[in-house]
Amino acid sequence: MRVGVVTRGKYGERLIETIKERSDFEVVSIDLPQFLPDFIEDPEEFLDDLDLDPEFFSSDLIITYSLHPDITPEIAVRAGKGGAQAVIVPGGIARAGSVPELQKIADEYGIYIEVDEICCTLEKCGVEAVDAFAEKFGQPAIDVEVEEGRITDVHVARGSPCGSTWQVAKEIVGMSLEDAPPRAGLLCQMYPCRAVRGGEGGIHTSGDLHKYAMERALGLDTELAIAEQSKPIKIKGKDRS
Incomplete structure (x- = not known):
């Protein structure tokens, strides 16, 4: 399986190191500028100007540390067009865009999108690429x-x-x-x-x-309570088959 990681500055580098060290997944990456404008009027044009490798977006699973509400949805669009099964978005919904916008993208391309505040809440979800990744990485x-x-x-x-x-x-x-x-x-x-x-x-x-x-x-009878803002937002696209 190929995992694509969108890095921005220091964000995403440690994930790439962990994947390489702890799994046999192929990992590829593209880099975004560390400093981005607060508002990007035309995200498609902005990414076009970066001359990103289009093959990246055909990865089975894409994890994007774009951390920008204008850029992240465009990353998801390109992942959908490239044939990726899923996009994982760490950093929370404030930096991912809006849920209705991401739902529209998920439905149009039949792609799964998950927004996580932190990556260690990731669990299997029934999507092959995510489940393969979550077999090794995610909730401890x-x-x-x-x-x-x-x-x-x-x-x-x-x-x-x-x-x-x-x-x-x-x-x-x-x-x-x-x-x-x-x-x-x-x-x-x-x-x-x-x-x-x-x-x-x-x-x-x-x-x-x-x-x-x-x-x-240790076999202790205990329960886990996750803070509301840390709960993943799971967006399932319409079945295109």
Whole structure:
């Protein structure tokens, strides 16, 4: 499977590194300027002027860190025209465009679009390319080995696309079973993740997801509550078959 990543400045670079290191997916990328105008009157013309490789948009799955409400829908249009199965948009709806606009694009091209505030909420959705990706990357899932009340080894079954889950796994070894879940959540937030900080959702949801993954690995009966703004927006296009 080929994964296409739209980078903008530092955003998207860590995802590319994680995909290369932790999977056998082919990954290709295109770069957008780091600094963009607040308003882009003609996104199609703007992207044309960047002379982007049209083959990029035929990737099975496209993850776009365009982070701009004018540019992101045009990326989705080009993905639809190129035959991509799905577009994942990290960064939240404010930087993705409007839901009605994205729904119109999804229906026209029969493409799946998902807007995530943070990438570690990603789960399988029934779309082949997304499900293949979410088998390895997305909402954290781990297995642990325990001896004498302490964590002796951690295996990452599915990790956050930024790579934080593997860092948590490495640093949690040696922790007591009591301390491991809250420590996993804290270690995730200490990782240089670029999720939003300073309010509900964002990096705090990432921490909750890693705490929950550790609780599940230890067989604890627990529930996960995701902040409203961190819940994915899943936009399914009309079936064109």
